[in-house]
Amino acid sequence: MAGNREFFNRRLHSLLGVIPIGLFLCIHLVVNHFATGGSSSFNRAANFMESLPFLHILEWILIFLPLLYHAIYGLYIAFTGTANVGRFGFFRNWMYLLQRITGVITLIFVAWHVWETRIAMAFGTALNYQMMHDILSSPFMFGFYAVGVVCAIFHFSNGLWSFMVSWGITVSPRSQVISTYVTMIIFVVLSIVGIQTLFAFV
Amino acid sequence: MAETKTVKFIITRQDSPDSAPYEEEFEVPYRPNMNVISALMEIRRNPVTTKGNKTAPITWDMNCLEEVCGACSMVINGKPRQACSALVDKLEQPIRLAPMKTFPVIRDLQIDRSRMFDSLKKVKAWIPIDGTYDLGPGPRMAETKRQWAYELSKCMTCGVCLEACPNVNSKTNFMGPFVFGQVRLFNAHPTGAMNKAERLNAFMEDGGIQGCGNSQNCVQACPKGIPLTTSIAAVNRDATIQSFKNFFGSDQI
Numbered sequence: 001m002a003g004n005r006e007f008f009n010r011r012l013h014s015l016l017g018v019i020p021i022g023l024f025l026c027i028h029l030v031v032n033h034f035a036t037g038g039s040s041s042f043n044r045a046a047n048f049m050e051s052l053p054f055l056h057i058l059e060w061i062l063i064f065l066p067l068l069y070h071a072i073y074g075l076y077i078a079f080t081g082t083a084n085v086g087r088f089g090f091f092r093n094w095m096y097l098l099q100r101i102t103g104v105i106t107l108i109f110v111a112w113h114v115w116e117t118r119i120a121m122a123f124g125t126a127l128n129y130q131m132m133h134d135i136l137s138s139p140f141m142f143g144f145y146a147v148g149v150v151c152a153i154f155h156f157s158n159g160l161w162s163f164m165v166s167w168g169i170t171v172s173p174r175s176q177v178i179s180t181y182v183t184m185i186i187f188v189v190l191s192i193v194g195i196q197t198l199f200a201f202v
Numbered sequence: 203m204a205e206t207k208t209v210k211f212i213i214t215r216q217d218s219p220d221s222a223p224y225e226e227e228f229e230v231p232y233r234p235n236m237n238v239i240s241a242l243m244e245i246r247r248n249p250v251t252t253k254g255n256k257t258a259p260i261t262w263d264m265n266c267l268e269e270v271c272g273a274c275s276m277v278i279n280g281k282p283r284q285a286c287s288a289l290v291d292k293l294e295q296p297i298r299l300a301p302m303k304t305f306p307v308i309r310d311l312q313i314d315r316s317r318m319f320d321s322l323k324k325v326k327a328w329i330p331i332d333g334t335y336d337l338g339p340g341p342r343m344a345e346t347k348r349q350w351a352y353e354l355s356k357c358m359t360c361g362v363c364l365e366a367c368p369n370v371n372s373k374t375n376f377m378g379p380f381v382f383g384q385v386r387l388f389n390a391h392p393t394g395a396m397n398k399a400e401r402l403n404a405f406m407e408d409g410g411i412q413g414c415g416n417s418q419n420c421v422q423a424c425p426k427g428i429p430l431t432t433s434i435a436a437v438n439r440d441a442t443i444q445s446f447k448n449f450f451g452s453d454q455i
Contacts, residue, residue, distance in 0.1 A: 003407040007445070010412035080373040081415055087280055088366055088419045096368060096417035162416045165431075168439020173432060 039129035109148025157187035207232035214300035272360030282365035321377035341392035354387035366423035376413025379420035
């Protein structure tokens, strides 16, 4: 296995992006959508998530460690590529570049977001509707969150497309075109869910 | 007085592998059906720049002159392609020529594509047929499969896909898109398939399969229309299965 460590790392990076990080993103977006039902509806959902058994273990194994690996190795991948859309302005080349840009933006957003919510909670601030309302009532932070959420969703959706190519699921050009459509529909639908939630907090 | 029609060229030149590149302009008399090679030959005949300075003739590589050998690849008006099949009538002027900088420049437009041949050796892109005794005839290949495989065999290691790939650069050791087509070609051959696992394992090492970032420029840029991205996904699938065999244990061949 010595010779193919890079292969293993890259495949692990691809897998973790979908399972568990992609799945977690979906759950996170869905649970947060309770905010559209008002503050008590959101607080009930948040309390349920916080009361899950083995919460810390679940968080570390399913969220923090995979996310750290994906983020750090992802930065390495992003910065060993050279953008050349100026010379080769093909659709997929733009998606290649956007995948890397949204990845970096998502990393900055997620780092700030975790600091402001989960780490603040660990230091004793209650994580509830009021906390998010306070954060998002600043127009700047609302914009930052909107950009961060859309970038994260794009990175996930387009990442699903390349996941299917990297593991050899979609081989034919036709299946790759159709999976482009499907993943872009996922991007639009999840973006609506995410943005609706943000508006529900203000 | 009839004005003679000319073709204008701006050529990126470089005197030695380590020296700085510079540009020179040339104007050559137009002839019908000219390609970039014939214009370069014209400049070689009379190596004088537009400003009237006598200069060294331009160095470039060429061989077959019918887009089969891949030697005359260069960047023509920003696009990597073969100079032999680049017709002057179809190019916007001034025509800009530059070497494919992804490769080490030897001189002017001449580049060193050895890394591609080294890559092919690394992934065993051949079919071993030699033995210490007569091995007899190999298994037959279905005609439909032969026709399909022929498309992959058109690869001329011209280097255009490496030039177009954002992941082939000095920061990575990615071997480049063309290797996928060749691994798939030799793995598809009935005799070549006997070494499929070896080939895949070699291609899973550093600089291999995982270097692809799915920008899919290669398939757009390939002058021979080789289904490179299909080959990438197909080899990815084979590598997935091979890595499972390697780790969980199964008959490895």
